[in-house]
Amino acid sequence: MTRSSVLLLVLFVLLLPCAVHALVTETNDQVLLNQPIDDDVIAAGGKVAVNAPVRSLIAAGGEIEINAPVEGDVIAAGGTITLNAPVTGKVLLAGGLVTLNSSVGRNVLIHSGEVNITSAATVGADALVSGGRVFHHGDVKGNLTVSSEDFTSAGTSRHLSYTRDSASLGERMLGLVSFALILFSLGMAILGLLAIRFAPVPYMAVEARVRSRPLVNVLAGLGGILGAIVLGVLLAITVVGLPLAICIVVVLVAGLLFATLFVSSSLGYVIGRRLRWKTKAWQQFVIGFVILQIAFRIPYIGLVLLAISVCLGFGAFLFEFSGSGFIPENNGRTRM
Structure with missing residues (x-):
């Protein structure tokens, strides 16, 4: 930078x-x-x-x-x-x-x-x-x-x-890219605050999942990302499966976009609890988001932390998306 x-x-x-x-x-x-x-x-x-x-x-x-x-x-x-x-x-x-x-x-x-x-x-x-x-x-x-x-x-x-x-x-191109990343980070911060404001229930459900089983979430996230890419490509090749492939890509992009936001909230929650701060959900998000953004910009280590955060958040997103968090009950019967 x-x-x-x-x-x-x-x-x-x-x-x-x-x-x-x-x-x-x-x-x-x-x-x-x-x-x-x-x-x-x-x-x-x-x-x-x-x-x-x-x-x-x-x-x-x-x-x-x-x-x-x-x-x-x-x-x-x-x-x-x-x-x-x-x-x-x-x-x-x-x-x-x-x-x-x-x-x-x-x-x-x-x-x-x-x-x-x-x-x-x-x-x-x-x-x-x-x-x-x-x-x-x-x-x-x-x-x-x-x-x-x-x-x-x-x-x-x-x-x-x-x-x-x-x-x-x-150097100009590098500066332009760095500047664009900063603007993107600002946009992500706004996106996270808007999600907490307008969709607090599903957002906080995924955030809680991040903290519940982090290692399982990381493995599930990694497998989900690779599996979605492979499955999406195979379905797209058949042409018949192209609509389903598009749906998979949409879910994948949404999950990846919000993954680090979920982790930011969880990190802020943990920090606030350890320090015994009385914080609201959006305050926890801001604390965690700022810390993660600094960590992501550490050479080499930042890339590893980014990959782990994405897998962690995406894994929690998959579990909640496929579970009761997003799919309503149908009179106690099996969900379709």
Whole structure:
């Protein structure tokens, strides 16, 4: 990973557990927050517009506009991100085009293709900015660290540190992949929180299965993954079995996608219980998710941990999917 991607990940890890104390979720093609929300907000959509004050914000979308004050921290990832209203806490922005056009009370971290810090922008502490093109016309009370190919500075800061980014094509591609993985991780975090919010019963049933028989789950998960791939290919070859093969692939993809999320919740549950914390389901998920994401990025060991987590979560998913967790009873008779 590039230095900027590592720093982005670190700040994401530091901010996420602190940014959510309660939970209001919004998902749609267009998410318009026009009423004040005295709570922490997670929003995802093609366009996300915050037009009324919120406590804190985690947002992902194609276009994100923040036009009302945010009391706490802001974490946003998208194509175009515009910050037009004051933020009391910290700000993390990752996107294609980022415009900072307001005051930020604490630290700022931005990673984007193009970054515009306007003359109306003020940062109360330090700012770390990386991108292809960076334009600074604002006021940074602390240290401003910039890494970019093209940098224009007409603003002020206590101390300015600029590094010209002249990475090779391979390094650029690696940085792009690392950045994409960070965005994917943010999306997975949002997916997990949404699953806990809107489908708590089946989600928690699988999570409990993860903790009940971990070794059996790992073996079952490994066998299930390999078996589903082989069976799906064989059925697809026959053409007649193609519809069934598609169903198998759908179940496989769904299981693999949620596997690490189930394990995240279980890990958070175990940690909370050992430390005697009184935590809710979504808090357990956040704790476990952050720890796993750090572990997955450890060279070599991370890949092993990822494989074990996927097999563990998928095995629990298979057991619950094939058992009473997802298939309703039929008057006490054999389920079809």
